[in-house]
Amino acid sequence: MKRRNWKSAQPSSIRQALEWSLEYAKERHNLSVERIAERMGLANHWALYKWASEGRMPAVSIPAFEHVCGINLVSRWLASTGSKLLIDMPTGRGCxxxxxxxxxxxxxxATGALLAFYNGTADADATLAAIQTGLEGLAWHRGNVQQHAHPQLELGEPHE
Incomplete structure (x- = not known):
């Protein structure tokens, strides 16, 4: 089975974002749903199963969920549905x-996905995900160049 490239993963639904976040936590941090719920401070891990299966999670729980899982797929999906780009904060450091x-x-x-889409050999979701990844990469580098004159300290762990 081919491993997913988590840096460019762009979920097409909230349910997919929740499921992929759980997969990432299991794959990268060996966290079960029960351990994720425990670290989020949930009394019952069944709530997390219910949220993932229904594609519904209280907004106040999203930051804790993403922090525990170690990936911000829910925020990426929320941003993309609002026609926004979500990029990591550029630090102004060299690349x-x-x-x-x-x-x-x-x-x-992204260019290949566009060509395939216009030829009728790719679906819209995959094409949009590839475009979103390319745009986010360019936006990060744009911000990094702007911030280059005032570099920031790199604190904490970078997200994948």
Whole structure:
């Protein structure tokens, strides 16, 4: 089974965002649903199962859920449904060759997805996800260049 590229994962529904977040927590942090619920301070882990199956989670629980899981897929989905881009805060630090290669790959994938979509061989959800990833990458680099004159300290762990 091919591993998912979590940096470019763009869920197409809230249910998918919740399910992928749970998958990420299991894959990367070996967290079960019960342990996630416990770390969120939920008295009953069945509530988390219910939220994921129904695609409904109280908005006040989203930050804790994403923090425990270690990925912000729900916020990404919320931003995209509001026609907004969600990017990590640019720090103004220099970029490596691998950072530029990731951007180039994302833009190449977006262009390929557009070509396939207009040829009728790709669906709209996959195309939109590829475009969203490319736009977010460009927006981050734009902000990083703007912030370059005033670099920030890198505090905490970066999200994938």
């Amino acid at each position: 490596s060759a691998s950072d530029m290669q990731e951007l180039q790959a994302a833009l190449h994938t």
